[in-house]
Amino acid sequence: MQIKRKQFILFIILLILIFFLTNFKLDYYIYQPGDIYALDDVVEVEGRFDSEGELHLVTVRGGQATPIYYLWAQLRPHYQIYDLEDIRPEGTNQEEYMELQLHAMESSQEAATVVAYQAADKDITINYQGVYVMAVVEDMPAKGHLMPGDQIKEVSGNDVSSAQDLLDLIEPYQEGDVIDLKVVREGEEVEVSFPLGTFPNEPDRVGLGISLVTDREVSENPKIDFDSGSIGGPSAGLMMSLEIYDQLTSEDITKGLKIAGTGEIDYDGNVYRIGGIDKKVVASHRNGADIFFAPNEGGKENSNYQVAKETAEEIGTDMDIVPIDTFQDALDYLNQLPE
Numbered sequence: 174m175q176i177k178r179k180q181f182i183l184f185i186i187l188l189i190l191i192f193f194l195t196n197f198k199l200d201y202y203i204y205q206p207g208d209i210y211a212l213d214d215v216v217e218v219e220g221r222f223d224s225e226g227e228l229h230l231v232t233v234r235g236g237q238a239t240p241i242y243y244l245w246a247q248l249r250p251h252y253q254i255y256d257l258e259d260i261r262p263e264g265t266n267q268e269e270y271m272e273l274q275l276h277a278m279e280s281s282q283e284a285a286t287v288v289a290y291q292a293a294d295k296d297i298t299i300n301y302q303g304v305y306v307m308a309v310v311e312d313m314p315a316k317g318h319l320m321p322g323d324q325i326k327e328v329s330g331n332d333v334s335s336a337q338d339l340l341d342l343i344e345p346y347q348e349g350d351v352i353d354l355k356v357v358r359e360g361e362e363v364e365v366s367f368p369l370g371t372f373p374n375e376p377d378r379v380g381l382g383i384s385l386v387t388d389r390e391v392s393e394n395p396k397i398d399f400d401s402g403s404i405g406g407p408s409a410g411l412m413m414s415l416e417i418y419d420q421l422t423s424e425d426i427t428k429g430l431k432i433a434g435t436g437e438i439d440y441d442g443n444v445y446r447i448g449g450i451d452k453k454v455v456a457s458h459r460n461g462a463d464i465f466f467a468p469n470e471g472g473k474e475n476s477n478y479q480v481a482k483e484t485a486e487e488i489g490t491d492m493d494i495v496p497i498d499t500f501q502d503a504l505d506y507l508n509q510l511p512e
Contacts, residue, residue, distance in 0.1 A: 198239065199239065203238050203254050204235045204255070205233070207452065208460070209231045209460045211229055213227065213420075215400055215401050218420040224419055226427025226429045226431060228419060230408075230409035230435075231409075231433050231457055273307060273405075274405025276307060276386050284410055284438050285413035285417060289416075289421060295393070304333050304339055306323040307383075309321065318365050318366075325356050326355045326356060326362070329353050335389075337439075349368050352366065408436065412433070412435065426508065431460075432507075433453075436477070447477065451481070468496075
């Protein structure tokens with residue numbers, strides 16, 4: 174009887190230990206190679222042209238560390254461990270963080286649509302309807318002055334119609350300069366003033382400490398629908414713009430190849446750096462991609478392209494790693510490929 178009791182106690186202790194190792198949340202966040210997704214399942218242009226090959230977005234998988242996940246990440250190549258506060262702003266929970274990522278995906282889809290429709294010479298109209306505060310970062314200047322849901326109407330008397338307008342207007346400001354904002358809060362117009370500060374991890378960058386979303390109404394012809402599910406973030410912009418263009422035009426830009434890549438895109442077709450490029454190269458290689466587009470960042474040192482090239486050499490992939498600064502760069506590269 175005594176032996177059975179000891180066995181039972183040991184069994185309970187073991188269960189508690191297993192539960193702790195697999196469920197207790199540490200203050201770390203881990204990124205690892207994700208997967209690739211064919212964009213013809215994500216994007217649907219009315220009356221689309223189909224292609225022999227496929228264009229893919231690439232994901233990085235991430236999650237808050239548990240003890241066993243943390244130990245596993247220490248042993249695996251291309252797993253990266255971050256302090257949780259470096260990934261999620263303090264005071265932001267996982268649900269709010271994912272909401273921010275989904276909004277970033279929506280903005281990326283809009284930018285990709287504008288770039289592709291304009292390149293394909295199709296009808297598209299953009300009406301800007303305001304800039305809204307999505308989140309306020311703890312211990313930054315805007316805390317206590319701005320609130321999620323505030324619509325920013327003016328900066329020092331200058332109208333604001335997009336997030337880029339706001340960024341352009343605050344660029345000349347120095348640390349300690351007082352900024353004057355006119356915002357709409359719960360239907361009422363209020364004036365807000367406070368001094369600007371620098372970001373903890375970027376001491377040379379002055380800002381408010383908020384995340385923004387631009388409310389736009391985009392009208393396009395032919396119509397387009399997106400089904401990106403729970404995939405968030407802005408990094409699929411380049412590949413979505415290529416997929417939209419491919420569906421809008423009769424020429425098959427894929428040339429029958431499996432093409433992956435990454436890069437945030439703006440409304441002018443410029444492609445920007447993203448995080449986790451090495452993990453995206455690994456994911457694309459595992460899934461048999463022929464080509465991988467990587468942001469070139471104007472050829473600067475340690476660019477996404479350089480890291481992607483080094484990762485490709487490390488894992489011995491046959492993928493062509495292609496440097497991209499603009500949507501047009503990617504399109505020109507695909508157009509010169511043989512049929």
